Amino acid sequence: MGPNHSGIGASRNRAIAGLLACAAALIVPASPHADEAQPLRLCADPTNLPFSSDSPSQPGFYVEIGQALAQALGRPVAYDWYKSYFGKRTVRVTLLGKQCDAMIGLPRSEDFMGPAVIFSSTFAKEGYALVAPKGQALNGVDGLKGKRVAVQFASTPQNLLAGRDDIQKVTVLSPEEGMQALDQGKADVAFIWGPVAGWLNKTSYDDRYQIQLTEGEGLSWDAAIGFAKTSTELRDRVDAVLPQLQGTIAALAVKYGLPTGQPARFGATQAMPAGTTTGTGPGATQTASVVATETKGDAAAPAAEAGKEIFNGTCAHCHGPDAIQSERKIDLRLLRHRYGDDMRDTFWKTVHEGRPTKGMPAWKEVFTDDQFDHIFSFLLTVQSESND
Ligand code: HEC
Secondary structure, eight states: OHHHHHHHHHHHHHHHHHHHHHHHHHHSTTOGGGGGGSOEEEEEOTEETTTEESOTTSOOHHHHHHHHHHHHHTOOEEEEEOOOSSHHHHHHHTTTTTSOSBEEEEEOOTTTTTTTEEEOOOOEEEEEEEEEETTSOOOTTGGGTTOEEEEETTSHHHHHHTTOTTSEEEEESSHHHHHHHHHTTSOSEEEEEHHHHHHHHHHHSTTOEEEEEEESTTTEEEEEEEEETTOHHHHHHHHHHHHHHHHHHHHHHHHTTOOOSOOEEOOHHHHSOTTSSSSSSHHHHHHHHHHHHHHSOOOSSHHHHHHHHHIIIIIHHHHOGGGOOSSGGGOGGGHHHHHGGGHHHHHHHHHHHOBGGGTBOOOTTTSOHHHHHHHHHHHHTTOOSOOO
C-alpha cells in the first residue's frame, strides 16, 4: 500500500539521517544537526521549592514544566544545577554562559537583561499575596484598614504600606516568619511573597489560609521561559507547544500550592509615598520615566532610564522599587543629603566593593562601569532631603 510504503521509506531515511547525525556528532560533538536527540538543558536552583529542586520525588513547579516541555519537544531533559542568590548574575553565568538552553521562570520584561535574553510567552503570573485565615474577608488594600499586617523588611509591600497610619505593620524578615506571625496570632494578614506563602500553607499549615495574589508596580510580574538571544529557533518551538501545556501548568500550580485567581490591584498612587509626587522634582521625573517606559518613545534621559531598569531588576529587592524606601539606612534617595560632593565617590566604591559585613553585595563582577553610570544617573533623578 502506497502510504504505508512511503512511511517505511521515510522512516528509513530518518534512520539514515540519524546515522549521519551520529557520525557528524562524533566529529563535531556540538553539531546542531544532532539537535533532535540533544537533551533540553535546563538551569535551575537545586534548593528553591516550590520552584525547583534536585529531588526527583519533588522537582518543583519550574522543573516539572521543563519536563513537560521537553516531552512535548521530543527531547530528553538535562539539568545544570546552580545555587542562585541574584537573578541576573545567575542568568549571566548559566544561560548566557551556554551551560543550558533555557531557564524557566524569568520575569518577562525586555528590561530584564534584554536584548541578551529573549523570552517565551507568559506561562504564569507571580507576585506578592495577601494571606489570612479562611473565612476572614480579604478586600485588597482597603480590607487592610485597622489590621495588623505582616510585611517583610525592605520589600515592596513594606514600602507600599509605609505611609499608611491606619494599618499596623508587623515587620518580619522572611515569608516563613510572616506565616509564623499569622499562626501565632501576631498579625491578622500577611502581605508576603505569594509562591512561598502558598507552598508553606500547603506543606506546613494544612491549607488553613486563603491567599490572594496582588498586582501593581513592583508587586507582580509575568513569568516566562528565558533563552539566550541566539536561540530564537528554540524559543519559537517552545512558544508553539506552550498552549497545549496550559492544562498541565495549571495542575502543577495547584500541586505546588501557588496562588491562583483574580489578583487584587494596588493603585500606582498608593505606591508612591506622599512627597515624591509633588512639585517639579523627583516626582515629575518619575512620572516622565513611567510614560517613557510605556511608550518607548521618549529619549529625554536614556541613561537614567536604563539605570532605572537595572535598579528595579537587581537593587530594588533591597533598596525599594524606584528607590522608594522607608528604611533610612538603605534609602538611596538620601545619598546627596548624606554625602554631598562625595556622593559619586561613595556610590562608586560601595557598588564596586560592596559592604559585605553590612549586607550590601559587591557588584563589580556583575555590571559594567557604563551600567553603574546609568544607575547613578537614575539615582540623581530621585535625590531628596528627607524620606518621609
Ligand atoms: C541584598 C540586599 C541589597 C542589594 C540587592 C543591594 N544593596 Fe545596596 N545596600 C544594602 C545594604 C544593607 C546597605 C547598607 C550598608 C550599610 O549599612 O552601610 C546598602 C548600601 C548601599 C549604598 C550606600 C548607601 C549609603 O547611604 O551609604 C549604595 C550606593 C548602594 N547600596 C547601592 C546599591 C545598588 C546600586 C544596588 C544594585 C546594583 C544595590 N545597592 C543592591 C543592601 C543591598
